[in-house]
Amino acid sequence: MKTSYLLHNKYKKFGWILLVLGLIIGALFYTEAIDNELLKVKVLSFYSNGSFMDEEKSFFQIIETGLLDEIISILIIIGGLLVGFTKEKIEDEFIYQLRKDSLAWAIITNYIVLLFAVIFIYNFTFFDVLIFNMFTPLLIFIIRFNFLKFKFNSNEE
Template sequence: METNYLISNKYKIPGWLLLTSGLIAGVLLLASEFESNFLEMKVLALYNGDSLFTNDEGFFKIIENSIVDEIIAIFIIIGGLLVGFSKEKVEDEFIYKLRKDSLVWAIIFNYIVLMFAIVFIYDFTFFNVLVYNMFTPLLFFIIRFNFLKYKS
């Protein structure tokens, strides 16, 4: 089965390394309650509206920020894309069907979880749910696809 959107199988191992290191670092950052001054540097903010006590809000501002959480998010996203969209050693129609079914299942399941959160979670905790929701479709897909592949 010829698929144009899949990349070479050789990217699967670096993808797993990036994904697992990003997830571990993310859990550690979450456990430390996002209090990291590590890798703090000046960065370009397209919009800065977070300044409650200064007049420093506006477009295209240079701000001081720790980039640890951004690096972790990039590791999770790139690692997840590499793992999820790397070809298998044998990429046949059965694997194609598993991949397609897992992707559809992951999207439906993700939006069911999101609807549950919309109804039952409020305030700033809901914002946290939305942040984690950036990663869940990809993670649900990878988990489901590998589970079905292992089961068969």
């Protein structure tokens, strides 16, 4: 099966390292065990409105902010993409079908959960849901794809 969008299998281990590291640091950050002010630096902001209640908006400005949440997001996204979109050692029609089904299942599941959150979760808690929602399609895909692969391999033995 020719899949031109998949990366070489050698990137999968590196992807797992980045993904797991991002998830662990992200959990520590979310539980406030790690402070965002730890990596406070000046950065170029394309658009900024200051604090939450600030009415002043600005474009292309140097601001000072904590970068830990951005680093965590980058680790999870790059790690997840490497894990999810690298070739398997044996990339055949069956793996292609598992990958396709898992991706569709992840998107549908993600939007069902998001719909539930839109209906039943409000205020700043909903903002947390939106943040997690950036990562859930990729994470659900990885979990589902690897679960189905494991299930098939254990049935084969």
